[in-house]
Amino acid sequence: MKSVKTHCIILKSTVVREIDKAVTMISPDIGIFTVTAFGACKSRNRFGGKLEPFSVLSAELTVKMRGIEAEYQIKELTLLDSFANLTTSYEIVLTAQFFCEVLLKNNTAGEDRRMFSLLYHALRALNQCDGEESKNAVVINFLVRYLAFTGFFAPLIECSSCGRAFNDNEPVFMQRSDHQPYCSDCVYGDSVPLEPELRSYLNTILKIRFAQTSEIPININGGRKLKAYLISLLKELSGFRYKTLESLH
Numbered sequence: 015m016k017s018v019k020t021h022c023i024i025l026k027s028t029v030v031r032e033i034d035k036a037v038t039m040i041s042p043d044i045g046i047f048t049v050t051a052f053g054a055c056k057s058r059n060r061f062g063g064k065l066e067p068f069s070v071l072s073a074e075l076t077v078k079m080r081g082i083e084a085e086y087q088i089k090e091l092t093l094l095d096s097f098a099n100l101t102t103s104y105e106i107v108l109t110a111q112f113f114c115e116v117l118l119k120n121n122t123a124g125e126d127r128r129m130f131s132l133l134y135h136a137l138r139a140l141n142q143c144d145g146e147e148s149k150n151a152v153v154i155n156f157l158v159r160y161l162a163f164t165g166f167f168a169p170l171i172e173c174s175s176c177g178r179a180f181n182d183n184e185p186v187f188m189q190r191s192d193h194q195p196y197c198s199d200c201v202y203g204d205s206v207p208l209e210p211e212l213r214s215y216l217n218t219i220l221k222i223r224f225a226q227t228s229e230i231p232i233n234i235n236g237g238r239k240l241k242a243y244l245i246s247l248l249k250e251l252s253g254f255r256y257k258t259l260e261s262l263h
């Protein structure tokens with residue numbers, strides 16, 4: 015039997031048959047996979063305490079091939095980070111669950127390394143945030159990067175119709191029909207206007223690393239507006255309902 019060493023983040027952990035756990039994780043090397051941890055709910059189980067959602071682990075797994083499907087079992091686990099602050103408030107837990115739900119629901123095979131890194135940095139930033147403003151900034155950063163990775167969002171530089179470069183102080187209009195940016199002369203139908211400071215915020219955060227984005231300020235109303243827009247974009251593009259969003263404000 016082959017074994018692999020990899021890092022993982024736990025996306026979901028469910029109790030099965032009262033004493034076991036079905037644990038779904040993402041690894042930069044394997045992507046999203048589920049293992050059954052037998053006896054994980056017993057108090058003396060050596061893996062039990064490490065199998066909570068959002069935990070970052072270094073894992074050694076055994077791999078058994080069943081046809082073309084790989085079946086993984088846990089051999090060794092080391093807890094690297096448990097992001098303890100994520101469970102201190104209901105809103106924060108839901109936000110962390112929302113990030114996991116986005117990765118679980120959408121097929122991002124082939125982007126495993128990027129998705130693992132995105133989730134890791136989003137959970138780390140969420141674990142450090144202090145209040146609505148910084149929490150909204152983490153959600154915006156997660157969504158805009160996720161949408162950019164999947165090809166549905168690009169820096170807002172020029173009008174999609176006339177091709178004119180936007181100047182620094184004009185609003186852009188995100189047209190509902192195709193989600194592209196337009197200038198005020200070209201936009202038609204339903205659209206979401208983004209003020210110059212919001213466009214500049216989005217363009218800036220797409221150029222820097224996730225860990226640096228907490229230094230870029232965004233005001234509370236602008237943050238709320240961008241968050242609501244990106245969530246509506248995600249829902250429309252993926253076509254899914256997100257269970258965690260229904261309880262999140």
Ligand SMILES: [Zn+2]
Binds near residue numbers: 178200
């Ligand atoms: Zn135009």
